[in-house]
Amino acid sequence: MIKKRISGIWNYLRGEAPQFSLQSRIYHSICIVTILVIFYTIPFSLLNDLHWLALLSSILLCLQIFLYYLSRYKNKLNISIIIYSVVFNIFFAISYYFSSGIQGSVLFSFITAYFLIIATAQKKHYWIWTLGNLALVVSLVSYEYFHPDFITDSYGDRATRFIDITSTYIVTIILIFACLTYIINNYNDEKRLADESLLKLKQLNNEKNKLLSIVSHDFNSPLSNIQTYLDILERTDLTNEERKALEEELRRVTNDTQHFLNNLLSWTKKQMEGFDFSIAAIDANKCLYGTLEICKNLAINKNLSFQYNIHKDTFIKTNSDIYQLIVRNLVNNAIKFTPSGGKVEVLSVLDKHSLTLKIIDNGNGIPQDKQDQIFTSKIKSTFGTNNEKGTGLGLRMCKEFTEALNGKIWFESEDGKGTTFFLQMPLGYHFE
Structure with missing residues (x-):
């Protein structure tokens, strides 16, 4: 002290x-x-x-x-x-x-x-x-x-001379040593800060390049598809079944593009402004109801069985908007990589300190050699079972946001047998 x-x-x-x-x-x-x-x-x-x-x-x-x-x-x-x-x-x-x-x-x-x-x-x-x-x-x-x-x-005598010269020499050495040590230490500190700034600059540059790559490739592709579908609808005589199928495909592509755009905007805002959002005690069930109902409709349209069961009257410490964004990404991924006829479940597990969501699917699973890259920028763009386009940005963003909310995220997966993502948040206050 x-x-x-x-x-x-x-x-x-x-x-x-x-x-x-x-x-x-x-x-x-x-x-x-x-x-x-x-x-x-x-x-x-x-x-x-x-x-x-x-x-x-x-x-x-x-x-x-x-x-x-x-x-x-x-x-x-x-x-x-x-x-x-x-x-x-x-x-x-x-x-x-x-x-x-x-x-x-x-x-x-x-x-x-x-x-x-x-x-x-x-x-x-x-x-x-x-x-x-x-x-x-x-x-x-x-x-x-x-x-x-x-x-x-x-000098009055020989002893005084020796004392003066010796003490002055000692003070000189101490001052030079102290000054040099101080300069060297501060130089090393400044160099360390400069190296950290350079590393951060390189990382930001890599993020920028990845972002430009995502926007130029993954954003252009669905927009081109939308334009093509609109041209077909306008210029081609189609049967009602063909028109309905094309409209369904157009709706799916538009939904995927909107989902990607929301992720991109959220991630870009975080990169530019950092994490600056409030954390409060929220009812997990009420918070996720609307999000999961939308996801349920998406699953039904893909001919998937979708069930969810979240503990009622259970409050967690989080940010409502960011929590919904994370869950929406995880559930959409489960739907995306589960083939028609498959099953997606969202369940909650409650303990003394936290509420853990389990997003379970019996889809494609994650190959063993890809699992270490899931939450990093190394993950490549992927396609779902109905050729839904993914960028790899969503899961990385989920991890960053989850950690900013003092939560934990992890997964278990077996190639060809499905994946379970776990999203854990600390408990908040319980209100009657």
Whole structure:
């Protein structure tokens, strides 16, 4: 709990993605660490009688807090980085004079400052800060070489010198390690997100290609058939039996096309908008009555025996419209792949936590080598026993919608002997 709370505070202080860029988060982290380091510098300077350094560090601390505020809360990142870079180079140049020059620890500080600046600066400014850092350090060292009296020996004894140089080195290593680790971790996170986005983009592109294929082939075919049937009805003298048979075929093709269009629209809406529908407690029997009566008529027209028996006064947690869509697809599939004279049943099984629908047919069944593909985009278009056209989109959509409703869907099938689909939904509230 404590670790999680500290992590939350740290994420807030540095800024969270996507509100802040990776560059901003790194810079804010550096600002926070710099503030902590300056806090360390002030008491260290006082303990070693470096009152001027303690005063200068106090001023620098206030400035650093302001620069952090400027970037984190005022979104002035580039301005803050420039001021940060200039001020710290000036600070270390002054410290070099008062801290024993090349015999002191300030050169380590120049290295640290340069690394932190490059880690956060804009790429187009890299050469400016690199050449500026080199020019400043070389100038200070050269001036000291020719004017050794320019430098003030700030160390009272040998031990103080060793402590200062060693502690500065340790702080430098820690800062570089922390910064590099942070950059690498964030780079890996950004790369992972980019890879996930690329994978999702590829998947969407595949979905688009499949969708275009479905529309161009499977939508054009039934429309062409409808046009052909209408032309025959208009231009050809037919007997009453021939006309009735043709009208029945036209009705069937139109129904299949409408069913396909409804599935296509539902699936496309889900792909574009995601799942955004309400879940409530509904009476399963009342919800499915109209849908199953329509399916019953379709089955009778195909000379199939159709029976359904759903528990009464049993409420499930679901979305009424989506639940009917799923059941309609499953029952239509059962009718489609059951030959004339066959049987389709819709039964419910009730337990303590859920209501499971069983959609049972004694039709063609699903070949063993196709069963792993049933709920995926790999499934191919298929034809029913009366050449009803299928796209494979319906079952995949059923699975996606069922899982979005916190339900489960599965099937059992034997090639040539029929299939049973199971649709399980959690129970809702029971109302008298």
